[in-house]
Amino acid sequence: MKKYSEMTREELTAEKERLQARYDKYMKQDLSLNMARGKPSIEQEEASIEMLDIINSRSNLETEEKQDVLNYGNLMGLIEARRLFSEILGVPVEKIVIGGNSSLNMMFDYLMQCYAMGSGEAYEPWVVQGGCKFLCPSPGYDRHFGIAEYLGLELIPVPMTPTGPDMDIVEELAKDPKVKGMFCVPKYANPTGQSYSDETVKRLAKMETAPDFRVIWDNAYVIHDLTGRHDDVLDLLDECEKAGNPDRAVLFASTSKVTFPGAGIAVLAANKDNLDWILKRMDKQTIGADKINQLRHVRYFANGLEDVKAHMDKLAGIITPHFNVVLSTFERKLKPLDICTWTNPNGGYFISLDCMEGTATRVYNLCKECGVTLTTVGATWPYGKDPKDSNMRIAPTYPSLEELAIATDVLCIAIRLAALEKILED
Amino acid sequence: MKKYSEMTREELTAEKERLQARYDKYMKQDLSLNMARGKPSIEQEEASIEMLDIINSRSNLETEEKQDVLNYGNLMGLIEARRLFSEILGVPVEKIVIGGNSSLNMMFDYLMQCYAMGSGEAYEPWVVQGGCKFLCPSPGYDRHFGIAEYLGLELIPVPMTPTGPDMDIVEELAKDPKVKGMFCVPKYANPTGQSYSDETVKRLAKMETAPDFRVIWDNAYVIHDLTGRHDDVLDLLDECEKAGNPDRAVLFASTSKVTFPGAGIAVLAANKDNLDWILKRMDKQTIGADKINQLRHVRYFANGLEDVKAHMDKLAGIITPHFNVVLSTFERKLKPLDICTWTNPNGGYFISLDCMEGTATRVYNLCKECGVTLTTVGATWPYGKDPKDSNMRIAPTYPSLEELAIATDVLCIAIRLAALEKILED
Numbered sequence: 001m002k003k004y005s006e007m008t009r010e011e012l013t014a015e016k017e018r019l020q021a022r023y024d025k026y027m028k029q030d031l032s033l034n035m036a037r038g039k040p041s042i043e044q045e046e047a048s049i050e051m052l053d054i055i056n057s058r059s060n061l062e063t064e065e066k067q068d069v070l071n072y073g074n075l076m077g078l079i080e081a082r083r084l085f086s087e088i089l090g091v092p093v094e095k096i097v098i099g100g101n102s103s104l105n106m107m108f109d110y111l112m113q114c115y116a117m118g119s120g121e122a123y124e125p126w127v128v129q130g131g132c133k134f135l136c137p138s139p140g141y142d143r144h145f146g147i148a149e150y151l152g153l154e155l156i157p158v159p160m161t162p163t164g165p166d167m168d169i170v171e172e173l174a175k176d177p178k179v180k181g182m183f184c185v186p187k188y189a190n191p192t193g194q195s196y197s198d199e200t201v202k203r204l205a206k207m208e209t210a211p212d213f214r215v216i217w218d219n220a221y222v223i224h225d226l227t228g229r230h231d232d233v234l235d236l237l238d239e240c241e242k243a244g245n246p247d248r249a250v251l252f253a254s255t256s257k258v259t260f261p262g263a264g265i266a267v268l269a270a271n272k273d274n275l276d277w278i279l280k281r282m283d284k285q286t287i288g289a290d291k292i293n294q295l296r297h298v299r300y301f302a303n304g305l306e307d308v309k310a311h312m313d314k315l316a317g318i319i320t321p322h323f324n325v326v327l328s329t330f331e332r333k334l335k336p337l338d339i340c341t342w343t344n345p346n347g348g349y350f351i352s353l354d355c356m357e358g359t360a361t362r363v364y365n366l367c368k369e370c371g372v373t374l375t376t377v378g379a380t381w382p383y384g385k386d387p388k389d390s391n392m393r394i395a396p397t398y399p400s401l402e403e404l405a406i407a408t409d410v411l412c413i414a415i416r417l418a419a420l421e422k423i424l425e426d
Numbered sequence: 427m428k429k430y431s432e433m434t435r436e437e438l439t440a441e442k443e444r445l446q447a448r449y450d451k452y453m454k455q456d457l458s459l460n461m462a463r464g465k466p467s468i469e470q471e472e473a474s475i476e477m478l479d480i481i482n483s484r485s486n487l488e489t490e491e492k493q494d495v496l497n498y499g500n501l502m503g504l505i506e507a508r509r510l511f512s513e514i515l516g517v518p519v520e521k522i523v524i525g526g527n528s529s530l531n532m533m534f535d536y537l538m539q540c541y542a543m544g545s546g547e548a549y550e551p552w553v554v555q556g557g558c559k560f561l562c563p564s565p566g567y568d569r570h571f572g573i574a575e576y577l578g579l580e581l582i583p584v585p586m587t588p589t590g591p592d593m594d595i596v597e598e599l600a601k602d603p604k605v606k607g608m609f610c611v612p613k614y615a616n617p618t619g620q621s622y623s624d625e626t627v628k629r630l631a632k633m634e635t636a637p638d639f640r641v642i643w644d645n646a647y648v649i650h651d652l653t654g655r656h657d658d659v660l661d662l663l664d665e666c667e668k669a670g671n672p673d674r675a676v677l678f679a680s681t682s683k684v685t686f687p688g689a690g691i692a693v694l695a696a697n698k699d700n701l702d703w704i705l706k707r708m709d710k711q712t713i714g715a716d717k718i719n720q721l722r723h724v725r726y727f728a729n730g731l732e733d734v735k736a737h738m739d740k741l742a743g744i745i746t747p748h749f750n751v752v753l754s755t756f757e758r759k760l761k762p763l764d765i766c767t768w769t770n771p772n773g774g775y776f777i778s779l780d781c782m783e784g785t786a787t788r789v790y791n792l793c794k795e796c797g798v799t800l801t802t803v804g805a806t807w808p809y810g811k812d813p814k815d816s817n818m819r820i821a822p823t824y825p826s827l828e829e830l831a832i833a834t835d836v837l838c839i840a841i842r843l844a845a846l847e848k849i850l851e852d
Contacts, residue, residue, distance in 0.1 A: 037498070045496040049483045052718075056482065057475045070471045072463070072687040100526045101716045108711040109535075116542040116553060116577075127542060127553055143710075150710040151542075261498040263718045284569075284576040285534040290527045290716065292478075292689045 001336035004423060016420040023370065023413050026406075031371030033407040038190070038349040039398045040261055043318050047311070048259045051300040055292055069291040075282055077265075081294040085267040087305035088223055089253060090235055095269045097278070100289045103254040103266035107216055108147050110250060110268070113281050114180070114214060115151045120247065120277050123212040126153070126180055135173055135182035137165035139352055139380030139391045141190040144183040144218065148382075153180070155382030160192050164200035167207075174209045181214040187233045188221035191380055191393035192352040193345020195231035205239035205248065215240075219253045223312050225347040226320050237271060246271045250278075255297060257349065258308065258315075265289075265297050322396040325404045326351055333412040339419040342394075351394040352380075359418035360389045366414035372407045427762040430849060442846040449796065449839050452832075457797030459833040464616070464775040465824040466687055469744050473737070474685045477726040481718055495717040501708055503691075507720040511693040513731035514649055515679060516661055521695045523704070526715045529680040529692035533642055534573050536676060536694070539707050540606070540640060541577045546673065546703050549638040552579070552606055561599055561608035563591035565778055565806030565817045567616040570609040570644065574808075579606070581808030586618050590626035593633075600635045607640040612659045614647035617806055617819035618778040619771020621657035631665035631674065641666075645679045649738050651773040652746050663697060672697045676704075681723060683775065684734065684741075691715075691723050748822040751830045752777055759838040765845040768820075777820040778806075785844035786815045792840035798833045 004012065055061070061069050064080050076082065077098025086093040099106045115132075118125045126132040134148045138157040148155055156173060158165045164186070173179055184204070186196040196204075204215060217236050225231075236249040249271075255264035270278060301307040323345075330342055330353075342353040355363050360377040367374050375393040378384040394411075396404055430438065481487070487495050490506050502508065503524025512519040525532045541558075544551045552558040560574040564583040574581055582599060584591045590612070599605055610630070612622040622630075630641060643662050651657075662675040675697075681690035696704060727733040749771075756768055756779075768779040781789050786803040793800050801819040804810040820837075822830055 039498055042494070045494070052481055052483045052485070055478055057478045059478070068468070068471070068688075070686045070688055072465055072682075074688075102712045102714075105712040112538060112542060116538060125553070127551070143713075146710045150707070256498075260496045260718070262494075262496055262500075262714060263716045281576070284572045286528045286531040287569075288528075288688060290689045290719070292686070293716070293719075 003336065003338040004419060005338060009424070012420055012424055016417065016424065019413050019417050019420070023366070023417060026370050026410050026413070029371075031406065031410070033371060033399055033403050034373045035395050035399060035404070035407050035411070036373045036375045037398065038395045040257055041318065041398050041400075044315055044397070045260060047314050047318065051259055051296055054296045054299045061295065063295065067291070069295050072287045074288045074291055075279065075286070077289060078291055078294045078298065080298040081265060084298055084301060084304055084308070085253065085269070088308060089219065089251060089267070089269055091237060091251065091269045095237065095271060095275060097268050097275065097282070098289055098294055099266040099268060101256075101263055101266065101293070103218070103220065103252040103256070104143055106266050106268045107144070107218065107252055109281070109285070110278060111147055111151060111216070113278070114212070117281070119180070119212040119214050120273065126151070129178070131178050132180045133176065133178050134180060135165075135170060136382045137182070137184065137189070138382060139191050139386075139393065140183060141185060141218070142379040142384075144216070145382050148183075157382050160189065160194070162194050164189075164194070164196035167200055167203045171203065171207045174207050174213065177210040180210060180212060181216060183216045183218065185218050185220055186236070187219060187231055188224055188345055188348025190220065190348070191350035193343045193348045193350055195233050195346075198234050201234040201236055201239050202243075205236060205243040205245060209248070213248060215249045217249050217251045219251055220257070221348040222253055223308060224257060224349070225312065226316050226323060227346045229346045231346050237269065241271065247273055250274055258311065259297065259300070263293065265294055319397055321401060322404055323351065325401055326394055326396045326408050329405070329408040329412060333409075334415060337416065337419075340415055349395060349397060351396065353392045353394055354390045355392060355415050356419040356422055357388045357390045359415070359422050360386060360392055362418040362421065363392065363411070363414045366417060367410055370410050370414070372410045374411070429762065429764040430845060431764060435850070438846055438850055442843065442850065445839050445843050445846070449792070449843060452796050452836050452839070455797075457832065457836070459797060459825055459829050459836075460799040461821050461825060461830070461833050461837070462799045462801045463824065464821045466683055467744065467748075467824050467826075470741055470823070471686060473740050473744065477685055477722055480722045480725045487721065489721065493717070495721050498713045500714045500717055501705065501712070503715060504717055504720045504724065506724040507691060510724055510727060510730055510734070511679065511695070514734060515645065515677060515693070515695060517663060517677065517695045521663065521697060521701060523694050523701065523708070524715055524720055525692040525694060527682075527689055527692065527719070529644070529646065529678040529682070530569055532692050532694045533570070533644065533678055535707070535711070536704060537573055537577060537642070539704070540638070543707070545606070545638040545640050546699065552577070555604070557604050558606045559602065559604050561591070561596060561605060562808045563608070563610065563615070564808060565617050565812075565819065566609060567611060567644070568805040568810075570642070571808050574609075583808050586615065586620070588620050590615075590620070590622035593626055593629045597629065597633045600633050600639065603636040606636060606638060607642060609642045609644065611644050611646055612662070613645060613657055614650055614771055614774025616646065616774070617776035619769045619774045619776055621659050621772075624660050627660040627662055627665050628669070631662060631669040631671060635674070639674060641675045643675050643677045645677055646683070647774040648679055649734060650683060650775070651738065652742050652749060653772045655772045657772050663695065667697065673699055676700055684737065685723065685726070689719065691720055745823055747827060748830055749777065751827055752820055752822045752834050755831070755834040755838060759835075760841060763842065763845075766841055775821060775823060777822065779818045779820055780816045781818060781841050782845040782848055783814045783816045785841070785848050786812060786818055788844040788847065789818065789837070789840045792843060793836055796836050796840070798836045800837070
């Protein structure tokens with residue numbers, strides 16, 4: 001195979017006809033495949049299914065602090081659940097609060113609090129300050145952007161690099177006192193799969209910002225290694241403390257992609273001042289999250305982090321082949337053509353693919369017409385608009401390996417067709 | 427026994443000495459009893475314990491709409507869970523959204539939305555309008571008042587009557603366009619245990635209010651009958667629709683006092699416009715509540731309302747004796763003295779006691795010194811201030827019958843001592 005840039009117009013036209021024929025063949029197969037969302041597969045769920053047996057009517061329900069898990073109470077969560085996340089996140093247990101089944105919910109509630117009540121006793125609510133802005137490393141997580149957009153914040157995209165957001169740009173933008181915060185997925189970022197370097201974390205901790213600037217540190221993939229290699233990311237809470245900005249970071253994580261996506265437990269971690277402010281709200285909001293589910297998790301992972309890691313290894317055994325199908329197909333069918341690039345992460349849930357500029361929407365539509373659903377183009381950008389129309393988020397976990405092989409083949413054909421259309425029309 | 431008002435000063439002094447001696451005896455017993463919170467007892471929890479066996483690794487997890495309960499998704503909740511609450515509340519299923527384990531959380535989130543984003547597309551957020559007020563039937567539920575206070579709303583107490591809040595006063599106050607809503611516990615109200623009459627509900631539906639006025643209709647005790655008799659309350663959603671104010675009411679309920687206080691399921695019901703507005707927020711806030719717990723509930727109550735009612739009868743068999751201990755003791759030890767009044771509800775979780783004016787704090791302190799914890803005096807009033815210092819909320823469910831007998835005896839002694847002190851000092 002030759003690079004497209006080295007082909008003559010005739011070669012390109014012939015290549016397009018060949019691909020169109022293969023595409024038409026797939027069109028006749030009534031495919032219905034989905035690579036759109038970062039959902040664990042049924043096989044992954046099965047790997048945790050015995051957690052459903054942990055608590056039953058004959059279980060000893062006694063907790064370390066002798067709390068009645070069936071009754072009301074315990075705003076911060078069971079101490080044993082807090083300790084489990086303390087190990088997972090590498091954050092002291094006193095900084096940790098357990099939530100319900102969704103870390104997104106904890107983020108939304110926290111940002112809503114900042115918006116309506118301020119990000120601390122000393123600060124005016126963002127709604128009162130008006131014109132507040134939020135930094136959005138892009139490509140990034142659409143549901144993050146969705147929260148900020150809902151709150152009417154101005155979303156400012158910041159380019160991602162292999163070591164995290166472009167810190168020169170971040171530092172410049174963060175000086176604006178109307179910039180109130182930033183979304184970060186520091187490890188195996190959604191969707192690039194890349195992790196923040198130590199320098200990035202230190203610069204985030206040190207940079208000049210408004211005093212009520214907050215980093216939403218969504219450590220969703222903190223233990224989600226896929227390969228022998230695994231990335232290490234510095235603890236932002238710690239770095240912020242060292243840098244004299246102890247209130248800057250609020251951490252989030254969950255077991256949604258460890259146990260069950262719909263019935264895991266979520267967590268928030270913050271320094272004392274932020275935590276007091278957050279608990280002041282939570283104290284009015286709820287009497288406490290579901291403690292039975294907390295107990296279910298800590299009993300299932302009875303040896304703490306050690307058990308969690310063994311479980312994640314089991315999951316990696318299921319997920320890695322999915323990534324490999326996509327990556328090896330890309331390697332074979334796209335690499336020699338030199339028309340696009342993609343990431344090859346050590347963990348997480350996504351591969352980020354950059355097609356030829358101006359073709360991502362066309363690729364999406366070609367796939368869709370053929371029965372292959374991809375993440376909406378632009379979803380990884382603030383306001384759903386990818387300025388280069390090139391980025392696609394590939395989520396390999398949910399489809400079966402067979403489905404994935406077909407879907408990836410369709411995707412590769414679509415990427416090549418769209419590129420050829422573009423080159424030939426120019 | 428004579429009424430205190432008919433006793434001579436000598437008789438009163440002798441009575442006081444007798445009671446003081448009995449009080450001192452209790453003081454020596456190192457009691458530690460709690461009648462403070464409306465918590466189900468361990469015996470009540472045991473009555474639902476088999477629900478923990480409903481879902482295990484061998485369960486058929488298939489739902490009516492073939493959703494994967496372990497995975498993400500389903501913002502409104504399982505259709506079978508929505509149908510269960512449709513039966514319980516008498517509200518069409520399409521108006522119902524299932525939440526997590528806490529209806530308080532759903533109320534907080536809804537009020538926060540009204541505050542920060544407005545109570546509908548057409549209305550300015552309450553924070554922007556400024557100076558917003560909320561009507562608080564009093565005595566009422568401290569956690570309701572806590573939410574409104576957190577949001578900086580001005581809390582306006584409205585006297586409760588045996589048929590609900592005093593509607594002459596409510597109608598007058600609701601005309602103020604800054605009055606944005608009202609808390610109601612329509613059935614077996616917290617803490618009076620009384621229920622709203624048909625006339626009250628109709629007047630609430632019809633009265634003149636600001637267009638963004640919302641009734642927080644917390645039907646926490648909708649199926650919580652204790653006696654053969656049970657109260658019937660009109661459906662406010664329906665009445666508001668008939669009265670041409672379809673957006674006025676938002677309903678809340680939960681199974682916190684049906685199954686497990688900490689791990690039940692909560693619900694919100696509203697007409698289409700309100701629901702669309704609420705779902706627009708929820709769609710950014712979460713990917714959906716815990717569906718395993720929803721399935722656990724609908725499988726446990728496999729025959730719907732019929733099974734729920736049978737379960738509530740079982741719970742009534744546990745709770746009613748608790749109420750009877752308190753009520754019969756009051757009847758014997760307080761009734762003849764004519765110094766206080768209390769409610770005798772057909773259901774719910776509380777007895778509301780009105781001591782002699784100006785003595786409730788003293789009663790509370792006498793009990794506390796003796797090791798008997800009661801709900802903080804004033805907690806049932808906005809800002810924690812009972813203008814008459816007379817109301818006490820008695821929560822009989824949690825202590826054992828033996829503990830309750832002692833606690834109630836201590837309480838009666840304290841009520842009498844405080845009244846005698848008051849009479850003798852005048």
